Amino acid sequence: MRVKEDSAAFxxxxxxxxxxxxxxxxxAAYQAxxxxxxxxxxxxPPVGWLNDPNGLCYFNGEYHVFYQYSPFSANGGNKYWGHYKSRDLIHFQSCPVMLYPEHSWDDRGVxxxxxxxxxxxMYLYYTxxxxxxxxxxYIRxxxxxxxxxxxxxxxxxxxEEKLLLRNDDYxxxxxxxxxxxxVFxxxxxxxxVLGARTKSDxxxxxxxxxxxxLNWRHINTLKTEKPLGYMWECPDLFCLDGQWILMVSPQGVSHExxxxxxxxxxxYFLVYGDFRTQAYLGEYKEADIGFDFYAPQTFQAxxxxxxxxxxxxxDAEYSNPTVAYGWQHCMTIPRELKYADGMLKMEPVRELEQLRGEEIRVCVSGESAVECPRTADILVDNHSEEFYFEYDQTFCLEWKAGCLQLRYLNKDYGRTCRKLRLKHLDKLRIIIDVSSAEIFxxxxxxxxxxxxxxxxxxxxKVSGVFDMKIYGLDCENIQV
Structure with a gap:
């Protein structure tokens, strides 16, 4: 049997x-x-592959961001916990790998x-x-x-590291x-809370x-009356503005x-009742419907x-050309959560505004074209029933007949279209980075x-009737 380079036995x-x-x-740093x-x-990731955020916390005056890290391949592999830390959520310092798959209980991935x-x-709980x-x-x-x-x-x-629960304990x-x-x-x-898949899928x-x-006992199970997929990954249970909320990443839900x-x-679900005894879950609502968002985690700071x-x-059908440069994927920017109007709302953390440069104000009535900085914070106040926003011949946002559509103009490495039903479109905030857009x-x-x-x-390229503010974001002194 060949011993892999990303395993303890090597x-x-x-x-x-x-x-x-x-x-x-x-x-590999020069290539990236x-x-x-x-x-x-x-x-x-400095090199290789990144996926789920892990162990997010505020500890001794610093924010810590751990993440699933496979340094030996841009297509994944054995998982470690990579690590960044920051004092302001803007400037991050890369730290050594925190957790290694070095024990008999985690030898195929932390x-x-x-x-x-x-x-x-700091207690870091992991699978x-x-x-x-x-x-x-490998399922049953x-x-x-x-x-x-x-x-x-x-x-x-x-x-110190300690094994807490094994298969027989579940x-x-x-x-x-x-x-x-x-854990909280x-x-x-x-x-x-632990995500699980039953034998009935x-x-x-x-x-x-x-x-x-250290010593744990199972006291309750949270589930829906009608099944929602075969597996709920990355659960997160927290109280926000007086309302308990359960976030999950379900797999196996039919497309609509x-x-x-x-x-x-x-x-997420709104949780009604006591999560420890008798609780029921409200309607499931998606937290982000873009092409690239999964496994969110929250923390109190x-x-x-x-x-x-x-x-x-x-397992997406679309891809990322960064693999050719030895790395793949990134995190979202940090977001602040609020519970209001019966829903979970999220916006970029306020620290991001420190990077704003000079304001460019545009009043659009009809069609217009405007130059945009490479990294930008764009705010739109919409006043029209139809609206069109196109960025760099790459993607467009189109608002018409109660539908907001994110559409790629060139099927960007397999990405096509995502749609959202809305009663009204009043505001947009768009954070543009070199190869990503986060649209709030x-x-x-x-x-x-x-x-x-x-x-x-x-x-x-824009059309409609709306006011737009464009701020370039000064990233010169940021190291990520």
Whole structure:
């Protein structure tokens, strides 16, 4: 059996493993730097592959962003926890890999999880992935999804790791797919939610309780009356402005004209009742309907609930040309969440406004063309029943007959069209980076997050009746 370069068995010591990753990052840095689609505002892997945000937290005056990281291939592989930190959510510092797949309980990947800050320590809960050699389907047999914790005193190094739960500890009606622990403190106890797939192929969330953060008991299961997909990944349970909210990323939901347009979805339920005992879930609402958004995670930072998501999509039919430069995917910009009008709303964190340059004000009545900076923050106040916004001959936003449509003009590496039904379109905010757009609709009632890969004129072509403000974003001193 061939021993893979991204496995523990390949290296004699952990130090050798660390050096190999650092050497890989150094050797490939020049190739990534030459990529014309390398972002300015968004967190990316130094090399290789990035997916889910993990362990988001605010610890000792710094924001920590961990993420699923495969440094040895831009197409994925064994998963580590990559790491960035920041004091202001704008300027990020790259840190050494935090977690390695080095134990018997995680040798095929340190999968997704979360952070809990308690008594000056950072607790990182994660799923340890194990795949047995043999003729297995890896759904009902042949796989272990273990829940484990790593403890850090400084947010940079790990002092202790411990296995907490194995397959036998989970309810008996589940497959081997139980993962992505999100842990939080509430009313003097600790709670954990885990995403799960039943043997009947129904997605649900398990609720666990602990007195000491280490010993856990299953106390409840959150599910819908009518099944919504076969697996719920990356659960996140939190209280915002007095309302409990459950976020999940369901897989296996049938496509509809205006819902579930991606292969997988990410969204939320309002939770009614006590999540620990008898609770029911409201209607599922998608959090972001762009081509590239999955596995969001939230965290509390002082008085704010913040969110970041993976600006990518697993198993998508579209692709990213950055693979040719040795890397793939990025995070969304950090977003602040609010609960209002019976819905979850999200907008860019206010820190982003510090990067704004001179304001360009445009009053549109009819058709117009305007130059746009390479990185930009665009605000639109709409006054018309029909509206058209085209960026750089790449994609357009079209508002007509109660439908807002994001459409790619050249089927950008497989991306085509996404649609949203709206009663009215009042406001848009569009954050443009080198190869992405995040489009916030009506003060964050809906969002489209999508990558694009075309660099020509940087010209906006617009028509309708609306006011538009364009700010260039100064990214000169940002290192991501």
């Amino acid at each position: 290296y004699k010591t952990k130090e050798a493993w660390k050096e190999a990753i650092q050497e890989r990052e150094r050797a 730097a030459e990529d014309p689609w390398r972002q300015k505002l968004h967190l990316m 999968y997704s999880g979360s952070a809990l800050i308690d008594h000056g320590k 340890g992935n194990v795949k047995l050699e043999g003729d297995y389907d 047999n042949g796989r272990e999804h273990n829940t484990a914790v790593a403890v850090s005193l400084d947010g940079i190094t790990v002092q 309810p008996k009606d589940l497959t081997c797919h139980v993962r992505d622990p999100k 403190a509430y009313e003097g106890k600790f709670y954990m 129904i997605g649900q969330v398990l609720v666990w309780e602990s007195e000491d953060k 004209s205006y819902r579930f347009q991606n292969i997988y979805s990410s969204g 002082q008085e704010r609930r913040l969110l970041m998501g993976w600006m990518g999509m697993p 609709v009506n003060a964050g009632e809906a969002v489209f997050s999508s990558r694009f890969y075309r660099n020509t004129e940087r010209l906006l």
